[in-house]
Amino acid sequence: MAANPFTYTKAVVCGIPASLPATALRMEETDEPVDLGKARQQHEDYLQVLTELVGEVHVIPTDERYPDCVFVEDPVVVCGDTALITIPGHESRRGETVAMKEAMEKIGLKIVEMLDPGRMDGGDVLFTGKEFFVGQSQRTNKHGLQQLAAAFPNFPVTGIPVREGLHLKSFLSMATPNHIAMGSSSAALDAKQLIETEGKFKYSYRYLQVPDDIGANCLYINGTIVHANNETFPKSCKVFEKFVDADVKAKIALSASEVNKVDGCFTCCSVLIN
Numbered sequence: 001m002a003a004n005p006f007t008y009t010k011a012v013v014c015g016i017p018a019s020l021p022a023t024a025l026r027m028e029e030t031d032e033p034v035d036l037g038k039a040r041q042q043h044e045d046y047l048q049v050l051t052e053l054v055g056e057v058h059v060i061p062t063d064e065r066y067p068d069c070v071f072v073e074d075p076v077v078v079c080g081d082t083a084l085i086t087i088p089g090h091e092s093r094r095g096e097t098v099a100m101k102e103a104m105e106k107i108g109l110k111i112v113e114m115l116d117p118g119r120m121d122g123g124d125v126l127f128t129g130k131e132f133f134v135g136q137s138q139r140t141n142k143h144g145l146q147q148l149a150a151a152f153p154n155f156p157v158t159g160i161p162v163r164e165g166l167h168l169k170s171f172l173s174m175a176t177p178n179h180i181a182m183g184s185s186s187a188a189l190d191a192k193q194l195i196e197t198e199g200k201f202k203y204s205y206r207y208l209q210v211p212d213d214i215g216a217n218c219l220y221i222n223g224t225i226v227h228a229n230n231e232t233f234p235k236s237c238k239v240f241e242k243f244v245d246a247d248v249k250a251k252i253a254l255s256a257s258e259v260n261k262v263d264g265c266f267t268c269c270s271v272l273i274n
C-alpha cells in the first residue's frame with residue numbers, strides 16, 4: 001500500500017548564510033533590512049519543530065556563494081522515492097543543486113535531473129497527495145512542467161499561471177490532505193478557480209482562506225500544521241487558530257519574518273520526505 005503522502009520521516013534543511021541580508025534575491029526592495037541574528041534564531045526554532053515532528057533532519061552546510069541556499073525547496077521536488085533535481089529559474093541559484101543532489105543521494109532517493117531548457121523552482125510545485133499543480137512563473141517554464149510530469153508519471157499535472165508573486169506556494173499550500181490554504185489576492189483567487197476548473201480532482205478540495213498571501217504558506221506534517229504566528233500575520237494566524245478538522249492533531253505558530261523580507265516562507269525552508 002502506498003504511504004500517506006503527508007507522513008514524513010525525514011527533512012532536509014540548509015542554514016542561513018551571512019550573505020543573505022545583502023544579496024538574497026527579493027522582488028521588492030523593502031526599507032527593512034534582514035536581521036541576520038534574528039533570521040538564524042527563527043531558523044533554529046523552525047529546525048527544532050521539524051526535528052520534533054519528523055525525527056531525522058539532514059542539514060546541508062551553509063554555502064556563502066549562494067545567498068538563497070536556505071530555500072531548499074527550490075532546487076528539488078521529492079515525491080515518493082524520487083527526487084527531481086531542478087534547474088532553478090534564477091541563474092544565481094543554479095549552483096545550489098550540487099549540494100542538494102548529494103543530500104538526496106545520501107538519503108537513497110532515485111535521482112532524476114532536469115534537462116535544459118527546463119526551468120523550475122520547487123516553490124512552484126504544489127502536491128496535493130493525488131495530483132500536482134505547477135506554477136508557470138518567471139522561474140518555472142512549460143518544459144519544467146513536462147519534465148516533472150515525466151518524473152512522476154503516476155500523478156496528473158496541471159499548470160497554473162503565476163502572474164503576481166514569486167511562486168505558486170507564495171499564496172497556496174496544503175493545510176491538511178483535503179484543505180488548500182490560500183491567501184486573498186487576485187492571484188490566489190485565480191489559482192483557486194483554475195484548480196476547480198482544470199484540476200483532475202477539481203472540487204474535491206476544501207479551502208482555508210486567510211487574509212495574507214504569505215500568511216497562507218504553512219506546513220502540514222504528520223497531523224500538525226505549522227503556520228505564521230500572531231506577530232507576523234495576526235489576522236491569518238487567527239484563522240489557523242480557529243480552524244478545526246479531524247486531520248489536525250496540533251498546530252504550531254512560528255515567525256519567519258526575516259526570510260519573509262526576501263520572499264521566503266515556511267515551505268521554502270525544508271524538503272520533506274516520506
Ligand SMILES: CN(C)C(=N)NCCC[C@H](N)C(=O)O
Binds near residue numbers: 169
Ligand atoms: C515558496 N517559495 C516562496 C519558495 N519556495 N522560495 C522562496 C525563494 C526566495 C528567494 N529569495 C528567491 O527569490 O529565489
Ligand SMILES: [Zn+2]
Binds near residue numbers: 123
Ligand atoms: Zn516560500
